[in-house]
Amino acid sequence: MASKLCFALEVRKLLASGLMAAMILCLPSAAPRAADITRGSVTGQATAKGYDHPNQYLHIRPVPIAPNMEPVISHPAQDQQARQKLAALEKRFGKKPNILIFLLDDVGWLDPGFNGGGEAVGNPTPVMDRLAHGGLVLTSAYSTPSCSPTRATIHTGQTPLHHGLLRPPMYGEAGGLDGAATFPMALQKLGYVTQGVGKWHMGENQGSLPQNVGYDDFYGFLSVSDAYTEWRDQYFNPEIALSPGRTAAMQKMPFNHNNVHCTQSDKAKCVDVYEVNLTTIKNLDQDWAAYSEKFIRKMAGSKQPFFLYHATRAAHFDNYPNDVYAGKSPARTVYSDALVEVDDILGRLVKALEETGQLENTLIFFTSDNGPECEVPPHGRTPFRGCKGSSWEGGVRVPTFAYWKGVIVPRRSDGLFDLADLFNTAISLAGAPGAQAAKYVPKTHYIDGIDQASFLLADQGQSNRRSRIYTMNQFLSGIRIDEFKFNTVVQLEQGIFQRGYTGGFSGAMVTSTGGVAMINLYTDPKEDVSVGIRHIPVDVLLEAEGNRYREVLKKYPPVTKIGFGQN
Known part of the structure; x- marks a missing residue:
């Protein structure tokens, strides 16, 4: 006990003096041999050898790769295997791999x-399940707390603190x-x-339109689903829908009310x-599916x-629900009917890839933009604490898998994956791995x-990410390393109502x-018991990681493009 407290106190002295980097640097780059460690217990010298598990990096120092990029956990062997797979595929197909993100x-x-x-909650998802079981299921994949911040994070490889969309823009904001x-x-x-096909919700001003931020073509809507419907529905919002004057005012709100087509x-x-209204919205996902199918088939000979x-x-x-899917889920809720529909749509896109001979050269990445929205039922489910809008696990840990026929070995992994990693990983698959991604962004x-290509593609790939930084609104709200999470800012669900x-x-x-x-997410996924005092050595390592990222925020200051009132 004395040695444990001594260790904790010494590290806290470093933190207090601003020398958090010194503590990180003293971490070994690889775990020492078990035989070299004297371990004990309250009953005397330990005789159990203990185990080191994959994707656990609390004791390992990450490797810096560029001044403006997160450090990574280095896995040279799996990197080599992934590159060999990609080289063989390029030789076979004559081009780089296709990438499909299904969000x-x-x-x-x-x-x-x-x-x-699935069936257990009244909405079978056979296509999702078949692909997930044939690919890599990521049990610790993370979004941001809400949709626009996540979509921007995917596209920029940045947390909301850096890209500035702290919350979704509404009604043309x-x-x-x-x-x-x-x-x-x-x-x-x-x-x-x-x-690009489907929901955009990353800005409607000219500079934010899809064709101006990297898309050759886009077909979908620019805002968010409820912006087109809620004020029209006399059951949900009679105070607007049954007032001609108020309805007219909503029709003049400065957001695009239509399904749109954007081109170069x-x-x-x-x-x-x-126009997207209470009738046309029922067919949107079917319309978008047909557009994506057509694109996939068009690209077959390219x-x-x-x-x-x-x-x-x-x-x-x-x-x-589309009339075909109304009541089709055993739960018969509009939410579960929608899940059954998008499961079928995913199947249609996979079928188009298979029929055109492109499936074996396409990474399919499936995920959600945040956890379930729990304020308007019926809604989704999570086994974790919290929902959309919070950085409790329920708000940000999302269902995710990567499927690539013949390339990704079927397995499950709890290695950390942030949806920001899609930025680096896509660029890596396109031929610019690791630090080369920095060539495609300004130095500021x-x-x-983090480039996670080798995590996905190597047969027993492990995550290249040591830690996960949580954000909520304008706050750095937490840090996770391995099974431990340190919360610095939290949402109190019953704080007002x-x-x-x-x-x-x-x-x-x-x-x-x-x-x-501090929470141990393996023993307490509901995040309702702190273990920080019992596990001070872990606590100070997580605090040090939080301080490291605060130094990043000093060099690359936070940005606010759209935020909450307190900004």
Whole structure:
């Protein structure tokens, strides 16, 4: 006990003196041999040898690769295996691999069958399950707390603190990707055809339009599902829908009310295709699926690889099921019906890839933009604490898998994966691995993502990410390394209101924890017991990692393009 307290006190002295880097640097680059360690217990000298497990890096120092990039855990052997696979594929197909990101909206970790939901919660997901079981299921994949910040994080490889979209813009509010460096822009330079389909919600000003941030073509809507429907519905919002004057005012709100088509031929605007209303919204996901299918089939004979970003409308409230899918889920809720529909749509896209001979040269990455929205039922499910709008695990740990026929070995991994990593990983697959991603951004741009190509592709690949930085609104809200999470800012779900789900975006207080609010996510996934005092050696290592990232924020200061009132 004395030695443990001594260690903790010495590290705290370093932290207090501002020398947190010194503590990190003294970590070994590899674990010492078990035989060299004297370990004991309250009953005397330990005789059990103990085990080191994959994807656990608390004791390992990450490797810096560029001044404006996160350090990585180095895995030379798996990097080599991944590159060998990619080289063989390029020789076989004559081009770099295709990339398909299939992004759901407000779908919880427990909704798909591959994470224990599916039939058990009244919405079978056979296509998701088949692909997940044939690929790599990422059990610790992370979004941000809400949709626009996550979508911007995917595209920029940055946390919201760096890209500046701290929350979703609503009803034409200013703020978006304008001026950002995105990975579709990098892919265009690397010879890719880039196609966006579905929900955008990353700004409607000219500089933020899809064709101006890396897309050759975009077909979808620019705002968010409820912006087109809630004020029209006399059951949900009679105070607007049953007032002609108020309805007229909503129709004049400065957001695009239509499904649109955006192309490189017109940088100034997108072409309106049809209005999104209570009738047309029922067919949006089917319309978008047909557009993506057509694109996939068109690209079959192309000498260029493609990137397809397919972002579904489902299952963001309010859900208005397509007539074919109304009541098709055993749960018969509009939410579960929407999940059944998008499962079928995923199957259609995979079938198009298979029928055109492109499936074996395409990475399919499936995920959700945040955890379940819990303020408007029916909604998704999560086994963790919290929901959309918070950085509790329920708000940001999302159902995720990577599938690549014949390339990714079927397995599950709890290695850390942040959706910011898609930025680096896509650029890596396109031929610019590791530190080369920095060539595609300004030097003032900090890349929070990490190249995870070898994690996905190597047969027993491990995560290249040591830690996961949590953000919420304008705050750095937590740090995770291995199974341990240190919360610095949290949402108090019942801080204001006492009835219903009072977290999310309404009725929640955000507060600094102040003390040692550390959780072991393996033993306490509900995040309701602190273990910080019992495990001080772990606590100080997580605090040091938080201080390291605060130094990053000093060199690359936070940006606010759109935020909350306190900004």
